[in-house]
Amino acid sequence: MDFDLSSGIAVLHRTPWTVRTMLSGIPAAWTVANEGPDTWSPYDIVGHLIHGERTDWIPRAEIILAQGPNRRFTPFDRFAQFRESQGKSLEELLDEFARLRTENLTKLGEWRLTESQLALEGEHPELGAVTLRQTLASWVAHDLGHIAQIARVMAKQYREAIGPWRAYLTIVDR
Amino acid sequence: MDFDLSSGIAVLHRTPWTVRTMLSGIPAAWTVANEGPDTWSPYDIVGHLIHGERTDWIPRAEIILAQGPNRRFTPFDRFAQFRESQGKSLEELLDEFARLRTENLTKLGEWRLTESQLALEGEHPELGAVTLRQTLASWVAHDLGHIAQIARVMAKQYREAIGPWRAYLTIVDR
Numbered sequence: 205m206d207f208d209l210s211s212g213i214a215v216l217h218r219t220p221w222t223v224r225t226m227l228s229g230i231p232a233a234w235t236v237a238n239e240g241p242d243t244w245s246p247y248d249i250v251g252h253l254i255h256g257e258r259t260d261w262i263p264r265a266e267i268i269l270a271q272g273p274n275r276r277f278t279p280f281d282r283f284a285q286f287r288e289s290q291g292k293s294l295e296e297l298l299d300e301f302a303r304l305r306t307e308n309l310t311k312l313g314e315w316r317l318t319e320s321q322l323a324l325e326g327e328h329p330e331l332g333a334v335t336l337r338q339t340l341a342s343w344v345a346h347d348l349g350h351i352a353q354i355a356r357v358m359a360k361q362y363r364e365a366i367g368p369w370r371a372y373l374t375i376v377d378r
Numbered sequence: 379m380d381f382d383l384s385s386g387i388a389v390l391h392r393t394p395w396t397v398r399t400m401l402s403g404i405p406a407a408w409t410v411a412n413e414g415p416d417t418w419s420p421y422d423i424v425g426h427l428i429h430g431e432r433t434d435w436i437p438r439a440e441i442i443l444a445q446g447p448n449r450r451f452t453p454f455d456r457f458a459q460f461r462e463s464q465g466k467s468l469e470e471l472l473d474e475f476a477r478l479r480t481e482n483l484t485k486l487g488e489w490r491l492t493e494s495q496l497a498l499e500g501e502h503p504e505l506g507a508v509t510l511r512q513t514l515a516s517w518v519a520h521d522l523g524h525i526a527q528i529a530r531v532m533a534k535q536y537r538e539a540i541g542p543w544r545a546y547l548t549i550v551d552r
Binding site for chain 2: 233234341355362365369372374
C-alpha cells in the first residue's frame with residue numbers, strides 16, 4: 205500500500221482512543237506487567253508514545269520541512285518514559301497522549317502538505333536519508349506496532365493460566 | 379499471572395470496543411488487506427471473533443459445566459467467517475460482535491462461577507483435558523492475540539512505504 209496522508213491520519217487519529225479503550229480502568233495487574241527484565245509494560249509503552257509525540261515524529265517532520273543546512277534528526281531517547289512518567293497515573297498518561305496527538309495532527313493538517321513536500325528528505329542519525337513521506341508512514345506503523353505490543357504483553361501474562369491451549373495461542377510465546 | 383474471573387472479564391468486555399475503535403470508519407483499504415495468500419484481513423478477523431462467540435468459548439463452557447457423559451467439544455471451524463460474513467459490511471460485523479459479546483458476558487456473570495466449577499474439565503478434540511479456568515483464560519488471550527494480529531496486518535501494508543525505517547519497525551516483517 206502506498207502512503208496516503210488522509211488514510212494514514214485515519215490510523216494516527218484512532219491510536220489514543222484504541223490505547224485508552226484497551227487500558228483505561230482495567231486492573232493495574234494488566235498495565236504494570238511486562239515481558240521480563242528490560243521489557244516494557246503497557247504503562248511504559250504509553251509513556252514512550254508520549255515521548256514520541258514530543259520529540260520524534262512532528263519535530264522531525266519540522267526539520268525536514270525547514271530544509272535548513274542541518275537536517276539531521278536529534279537521536280530519540282527510547283528510555284525517556286522511565287524518567288518522564290514518574291509519579292503519573294496511567295489515566296494521566298492516556299490523557300496526555302491524546303492531547304499531544306490531537307495537537308500534532310492539527311499541526312499536520314494545517315501544513316496542507318504537497319506531494320513535493322512529502323518527497324523532501326531529512327537525515328536519520330542511524331538510517332540515513334529518509335523522506336517526509338517515509339517518516340509519516342513510519343509514525344503510523346510505529347503506532348500499530350505498539351498496539352500489537354500492548355496486546356502481546358497482556359496476553360503473555362496468561363501463558364501458564366491457559367494450560368494446554370498454549371499450543372494454539374502462540375502470542376504468549378512470541 | 380493467575381486467572382482471575384473479574385480481571386479476565388475486564389479484558390473481554392473491552393475487546394469489541396477496541397476493535398471498533400481501530401476499524402470503524404477507517405478507509406476500506408486498511409480493513410480488506412491481508413498478509414498474503416491464506417491469511418486474514420481485519421474484516422476476516424472480526425468474522426472469526428463472531429464465530430467464536432457463537433460456537434467456541436461460552437458453548438464450550440456450557441459443555442464443561444453440564445458435566446454430561448460426553449464432555450468433548452465440537453471442533454471449531456477456523457474458516458467459518460468466509461461463509462458467514464458474506465454480504466455483511468464491516469460495521470454490521472462490529473455491531474454483531476459487540477452484541478454477542480455482551481450477551482455472552484451477561485451469561486457468564488449470571489453463572490456466578492465458584493472455584494470448584496472453574497476446576498471442572500472438558501475434553502478439547504485435539505488438546506485433551508482442559509479446565510473451565512484454562513478455557514476462560516484462553517478466551518482472554520485469544521482476544522488479545524487477534525487485536526495484535528489486526529495491528530500487525532495493518533502495519534504490514536506500509537512495509538514498503540516506510541523505506542529505511544523498516545530496520546526499526548520489525549512488526550512489518552513479523
